[in-house]
Amino acid sequence: QVNLIESGGGSVQAGGSLRLSCVISGRSLSNYAMGWFRQAPGKEREFLAGIRWSAGNTYYSDSVKGRFTISRDNPENTVYLQMNSLKPDDTADYYCAAARSITRYIPRNVYEYPTWGQGTQVTVSS
Secondary structure (H helix, E strand, C coil): CCEEEEECCEEEECCCCEEEEEEEECCCCCCEEEEEEEECCCCCCEEEEEEECCCCCEEECCCCECCEEEEEECCCCEEEEEECCCCHHHCEEEEEEEEECCCCCCCCCHHHCCEECCCEEEEEEC
């Protein structure tokens, strides 16, 4: 079983940056993909970025491409989401999630990820 713990959320002004972390424990991640999602009040959970743990290939949603970067640190079993040029519309709860992936495909739908962290809140003020 994989366990996920996010951190790094907080309050920032528009144009600022934050780096979210997700520490993963429980099992080998060699056949896993990790994803970052967010959910704003009254909205559906939205895929942001994903990375395959073994190969390191990534996939981004159009809404964050060029502003957010997903990466992973193998020895630390941690996946990061670097968020730059933040906007008030980025205000949401942010979640990391894990899914088994044995091909180069990176899951990008909520239903494809069976394991979730507890979330971390990000607030961007104008």
